[in-house]
Amino acid sequence: MTRSDRYVKILSYSVLTVLSIVMVFPFVWMVLSSLKPFREIYRPYLIPRNPTLNNYKQILGSSLFPRWFLNSLIVALSTTFSVLFFDSLVGYTLAKFRFPGRNLIFIFILSTLMIPTEMLVIPWYVMSSRFGWIDTYWGVMFPGMITAFGIFLMKQFMETIPDDLLDAARIDGVTEFGIYYRIALPLVRPALASLAILNFIGNWNAFLWPLIVSSKPRMYTLPVGLAYFSSENLMRWEMIMTGATISTIPLIIAFLIFQKQIIRGIMLSGLKG
Amino acid sequence: MRRCLLVAVLALLVIISAQTFGKVKIVYWQYYFEAKVKAIDELIQEFQKLYPDIEVEHVTFPYEAFNEKVAASIPAGTGPDVVNLYYGWIPKYVTSGYLQPLPENEFSDEYFANNFFPFVAKGVEFLGKRYAVPIAVRSLALFWNKDLFKAAGLDPEKPPRTLQELVEVAKKLTKYDKQGNIVQAGLATQPSGQGHHWIREVLTRQFGGKPYSDDYTKVLYHNVPEALKFYTDLITVHKVGYPGFMNDDITAFTSMSAAMNIDGSFRIAALKKAGLNFGVAELPEHNGIKSNFASFWANAITKNATGQKLDAAIKFIKFLSSDKVMEVWLEKVGELPANPAVAQKYYNDPIYGPFLKGLEYAHATFFVDETAQRKVMMDAVDKVWLKGISPDRAFREAAEEEQKILDNFWKSVGK
Amino acid sequence: MKLRHKKVLTAYLFLSIPLFFFVFIRFYPMMYSFYISFTDWNIISPIKKFVGFSNYIKIFQDPVFKISLFNTLKYVLLGVPSVIALSLCLALLLNNITKFQSLYRLVYVMPYITPLVATSWVWRWMYQRPPTGVINNFLNMLGLPTRNFLLSTSEALPSIVATTVWVELGYCIVIFLAGLQNIPKEYLEAAKVDGANRTQLLFKITIPLLNPVIVFLSVMETIIFLRIFTQVYNMTDQGAGGPLNSTKPLVLYIYQKAFKSFDMGTAAAATVVLFLIILTITVIQLKVLNRKVQY
Numbered sequence: 007m008t009r010s011d012r013y014v015k016i017l018s019y020s021v022l023t024v025l026s027i028v029m030v031f032p033f034v035w036m037v038l039s040s041l042k043p044f045r046e047i048y049r050p051y052l053i054p055r056n057p058t059l060n061n062y063k064q065i066l067g068s069s070l071f072p073r074w075f076l077n078s079l080i081v082a083l084s085t086t087f088s089v090l091f092f093d094s095l096v097g098y099t100l101a102k103f104r105f106p107g108r109n110l111i112f113i114f115i116l117s118t119l120m121i122p123t124e125m126l127v128i129p130w131y132v133m134s135s136r137f138g139w140i141d142t143y144w145g146v147m148f149p150g151m152i153t154a155f156g157i158f159l160m161k162q163f164m165e166t167i168p169d170d171l172l173d174a175a176r177i178d179g180v181t182e183f184g185i186y187y188r189i190a191l192p193l194v195r196p197a198l199a200s201l202a203i204l205n206f207i208g209n210w211n212a213f214l215w216p217l218i219v220s221s222k223p224r225m226y227t228l229p230v231g232l233a234y235f236s237s238e239n240l241m242r243w244e245m246i247m248t249g250a251t252i253s254t255i256p257l258i259i260a261f262l263i264f265q266k267q268i269i270r271g272i273m274l275s276g277l278k279g
Numbered sequence: 280m281r282r283c284l285l286v287a288v289l290a291l292l293v294i295i296s297a298q299t300f301g302k303v304k305i306v307y308w309q310y311y312f313e314a315k316v317k318a319i320d321e322l323i324q325e326f327q328k329l330y331p332d333i334e335v336e337h338v339t340f341p342y343e344a345f346n347e348k349v350a351a352s353i354p355a356g357t358g359p360d361v362v363n364l365y366y367g368w369i370p371k372y373v374t375s376g377y378l379q380p381l382p383e384n385e386f387s388d389e390y391f392a393n394n395f396f397p398f399v400a401k402g403v404e405f406l407g408k409r410y411a412v413p414i415a416v417r418s419l420a421l422f423w424n425k426d427l428f429k430a431a432g433l434d435p436e437k438p439p440r441t442l443q444e445l446v447e448v449a450k451k452l453t454k455y456d457k458q459g460n461i462v463q464a465g466l467a468t469q470p471s472g473q474g475h476h477w478i479r480e481v482l483t484r485q486f487g488g489k490p491y492s493d494d495y496t497k498v499l500y501h502n503v504p505e506a507l508k509f510y511t512d513l514i515t516v517h518k519v520g521y522p523g524f525m526n527d528d529i530t531a532f533t534s535m536s537a538a539m540n541i542d543g544s545f546r547i548a549a550l551k552k553a554g555l556n557f558g559v560a561e562l563p564e565h566n567g568i569k570s571n572f573a574s575f576w577a578n579a580i581t582k583n584a585t586g587q588k589l590d591a592a593i594k595f596i597k598f599l600s601s602d603k604v605m606e607v608w609l610e611k612v613g614e615l616p617a618n619p620a621v622a623q624k625y626y627n628d629p630i631y632g633p634f635l636k637g638l639e640y641a642h643a644t645f646f647v648d649e650t651a652q653r654k655v656m657m658d659a660v661d662k663v664w665l666k667g668i669s670p671d672r673a674f675r676e677a678a679e680e681e682q683k684i685l686d687n688f689w690k691s692v693g694k
Numbered sequence: 695m696k697l698r699h700k701k702v703l704t705a706y707l708f709l710s711i712p713l714f715f716f717v718f719i720r721f722y723p724m725m726y727s728f729y730i731s732f733t734d735w736n737i738i739s740p741i742k743k744f745v746g747f748s749n750y751i752k753i754f755q756d757p758v759f760k761i762s763l764f765n766t767l768k769y770v771l772l773g774v775p776s777v778i779a780l781s782l783c784l785a786l787l788l789n790n791i792t793k794f795q796s797l798y799r800l801v802y803v804m805p806y807i808t809p810l811v812a813t814s815w816v817w818r819w820m821y822q823r824p825p826t827g828v829i830n831n832f833l834n835m836l837g838l839p840t841r842n843f844l845l846s847t848s849e850a851l852p853s854i855v856a857t858t859v860w861v862e863l864g865y866c867i868v869i870f871l872a873g874l875q876n877i878p879k880e881y882l883e884a885a886k887v888d889g890a891n892r893t894q895l896l897f898k899i900t901i902p903l904l905n906p907v908i909v910f911l912s913v914m915e916t917i918i919f920l921r922i923f924t925q926v927y928n929m930t931d932q933g934a935g936g937p938l939n940s941t942k943p944l945v946l947y948i949y950q951k952a953f954k955s956f957d958m959g960t961a962a963a964a965t966v967v968l969f970l971i972i973l974t975i976t977v978i979q980l981k982v983l984n985r986k987v988q989y
Contacts, residue, residue: 010892014790014892015790015791018787018788018790018791019791021787022784022787022788022791022798025784026798026801026802028860029801029802029804029805029860029863030801030804032805032808032813032816032817032820033804033805033808033816035816035819035820036808036812036816044552044553045552045553045554092711092712092715095708095712096708096709096712098708099704099705099708099709103701103702103704103705104701104702105701105702105705105706106702108705111709111713113973113976113977114716114721115712115716116913116976117724117969117973117976118716118720118721118724119917119972120917120921120968120969120972120973120976121720121723121724121727121965121968121969122921122923122945122948122949122965122968124923124945124948124949124952124953125723125727125948125952125961125962125965126720126723126724126727127347127351128350128351128354128726129722129723129726129727130719130723131351131352131354131355132351132354132355134355135355135356135357136355140357148719149719151715152712152715152716154716155914157712158910158913158914159869159910162906162907162909162910163872163873163876163906165906166876166906176697182701182704182708186708194876196871196872196873196875196876197872197876199872200868200869200871200872203868204865204868204869207806207807211809211810213811214347217340217341217344217347218344218347218348218351221338221340229809230341233341233343233344243815246811246812246815247812249812250808250809250811250812253809254807254808254809257807258800258804258807261800261803261807262796262800265795265796265799265800266796346953346954346956347953350952350953350956350958353739371736371956374736374739375736375739375956376739377739456824456825458824458834458839458840460823460824460825460840462824462825471931471932471934521845522845522931523822523823523844523845523931524823525822525826526818526819526822526826527931536825648954648955650932650950650954650955651954651955653932654932654934654936657931657932657934657936658936658938658939661847661936661937661938662938665845665846665847665937665938666847666938
């Protein structure tokens with residue numbers, strides 16, 4: 007390692023470490039608040055003087071909590087798998103095929119990101135009510151099964167794949183689907199892993215639509231269930247912070263798992279070109 | 280042979296009628312508040328025992344999402360038969376065709392006069408018809424922190440009784456740090472909390488005016504800019520507090536960073552839970568005038584309820600507003616009974632007493648869009664303390680804004 | 695069949711289900727909003743009266759709409775360049791280190807993982823004036839004056855931008871890292887062999903090769919900032935976008951019109967306007983920024 011390399015490495019570590027305090031501090035506050043009893047939640051000091059696990063006991067012990075957790079898990083996993091398949095397929099098609107209407111279709115898909123969810127909720131609800139999707143997993147999942155964001159991301163990464171590679175496979179007689187599945191996909195593994203984790207996070211934290219489409223508490227996802235602790239007369243801050251902490255832990259685990267995938271993916275995909 | 284046929288037909292009729300005249304099911308919507316939901320669930324059990332042919336489905340949701348839930352259910356044709364809503368939303372819900380008026384034979388003038396405080400009948404009325412019935416009501420009072428009073432050398436059992444005293448006492452209770460930042464507010468000032476109600480229904484009257492014309496078509500409060508000035512002087516002249524101190528007035532008072540606060544009866548449970556040593560007094564008077572703002576959530580019947588469902592709904596809401604229920608409501612939920620006879624029993628309670636006494640001279644503002652009208656007041660106060668605009672001008676501009684809101688509403692109703 | 699035709703048919707085949715999905719799930723509701731914008735529907739009424747363009751005229755005459763529009767553009771102009779520049783720098787640094795990689799990345803993604811509502815409230819607390827505001831206490835310690843932050847009509851919007859940048863960093867960093875890892879190592883090795891130094895490597899090879907990712911993030915972050923809502927709703931008093939409308943973005947204006955004032959027609963009209971703005975800006979960005987990059 008040259009001197010300048012070492013110098014840059016030290017700089018990198020220093021900057022990253024100092025900034026990580028800013029990045030992590032609010033989260034630390036959140037966790038410490040969740041350990042505060044009701045009486046202390048309004049006090050300005052950071053570290054609770056009478057730390058308690060009561061808030062956790064109350065939420066985790068609530069009879070529906072495991073069910074909410076399971077619902078969130080089912081919904082987030084299902085949509086992530088669907089997104090990984092469909093978004094990459096469409097991204098691949100838009101990147102690697104020439105056909106009439108290609109740009110128009112891309113803009114059309116992208117334009118679906120431009121309407122705030124708040125305005126989509128009512129037509130979705132009418133639809134769900136008509137088709138009997140209320141209080142079902144499908145009802146919660148359907149808006150997120152294919153995402154414009156994922157399509158856009160995959161398109162950008164798919165475009166970097168050399169066309170010759172794909173043509174070579176065509177000459178070898180590989181099916182179109184096979185080319186997508188066995189050649190293109192493995193080459194964009196980092197992007198797939200990123201898509202997976204970001205989609206999982208986004209879906210896990212979704213609130214407005216799952217709230218509207220579920221009327222029975224049994225069908226709530228985690229954020230909806232946890233929202234019951236804020237009310238007109240009293241915001242139960244210690245519960246909100248506890249709920250947020252609980253909600254974040256599975257995401258941290260998911261992220262660490264996916265991170266390993268990315269690093270492994272790089273080692274496996276080997277040389278390019 | 281003919282008798283057999285007759286018996287068969289009769290049997291058939293009985294079977295058919297048994298199918299159609301089975302249990303009547305009504306759906307009741309309410310926002311989630313643990314104590315209320317528990318109480319209602321128990322009351323539903325009792326109600327169903329009294330009326331075994333009626334079944335009530337209790338649906339709740341987070342307070343935040345109330346309007347979204349209702350909005351989504353209408354075009355889908357789903358939704359409740361009975362809904363618990365804020366009285367201030369009645370005009371909106373009625374003009375949208377969501378609610379049906381209470382049948383006058385069941386809910387006569389006499390019924391209201393015998394069972395509720397006078398402002399209730401006025402509060403649920405719109406264009407000559409009445410639409411809902413409350414279980415409990417809320418009003419405002421002056422909360423004070425006895426420990427902070429003692430620490431400042433004041434008598435912890437003597438709260439201020441007039442606006443003058445309020446200012447003097449607040450000044451003695453305010454503490455600042457070296458840079459001049461308030462670290463303890465004498466009086467929490469938060470127009471977005473109950474402050475805007477205090478300005479609108481109490482201060483304007485105490486300074487010789489009134490907020491609106493009796494038919495609520497004209498805004499009149501700009502005629503008494505002294506009312507706004509009194510409020511903003513607390514921030515800019517006496518410096519005893521400011522909007523947003525400690526995030527909001529509830530947090531400030533609960534964490535002992537504010538010595539006094541003007542707040543509603545719904546705060547009592549939380550303050551007790553926080554272990555605060557607080558007292559409650561009637562709102563300070565001025566020029567011998569007392570006034571208060573009362574509000575309530577009430578049960579209304581939607582257009583969905585027809586025929587048997589309507590009957591069931593009527594029975595249900597009458598049950599919920601019976602004095603038997605009101606008696607336990609105070610204990611279980613901590614809300615004031617809407618029935619003066621029941622309320623009388625608690626007049627000497629040191630905490631509930633001042634609120635109940637306040638109900639006697641309280642007004643329930645007619646809101647066409649409470650969010651927008653609240654914001655008008657918030658902006659007026661912000662203009663004065665953030666932008667240095669005179670209270671005179673700020674109040675006038677607020678009145679113009681609010682007049683527009685009212686005009687739009689009355690136009691849409693066709694008046 | 696000619697190869698070209700076969701490819702076109704394959705493309706349409708692959709796109710069939712997703713397109714059906716988008717038309718049904720996204721396009722139809724969009725058309726619904728578009729239609730509502732020409733009525734005076736108030737959500738809880740079954741009646742929708744056709745009122746032509748009057749909702750559009752109403753919003754363009756509404757000073758609050760104009761302020762919201764202006765604020766929304768401010769959010770984008772302040773936030774997007776900041777988040778892209780910062781996240782690129784951080785991604786480059788993160789790509790450079792070898793020990794504790796996972797841990798560092800987790801730290802920088804934490805803000806994005808945490809539910810936005812909780813994050814908004816924590817920052818709201820941190821922005822307070824003394825005695826509880828952490829940031830102000832820190833400033834006072836350095837001898838600097840107290841700032842009003844969320845209570846000031848001039849400081850509130852930038853304060854919310856700062857929080858949003860902080861949150862979005864994680865998202866952008868994850869994607870930048872994926873982009874960096876997608877660059878074949880041989881390119882960098884070859885350039886080093888040719889004698890390129892660090893700066894040249896960075897600016898002549900790495901960043902140009904990251905163009906697809908930069909385009910993606912510019913477009914996405916612009917859309918995200920144009921649609922900003924949750925944090926403003928949770929960081930302002932009563933979610934009103936104050937003080938005095940200084941932080942109110944278009945989506946909040948729409949939300950209030952729809953679910954607080956029950957004025958769905960106006961909300962839908964504003965939605966259509968926002969949609970057209972986002973569409974225009976996105977198309978321009980794609981045309982200007984996109985450059986073909988193949989490895």
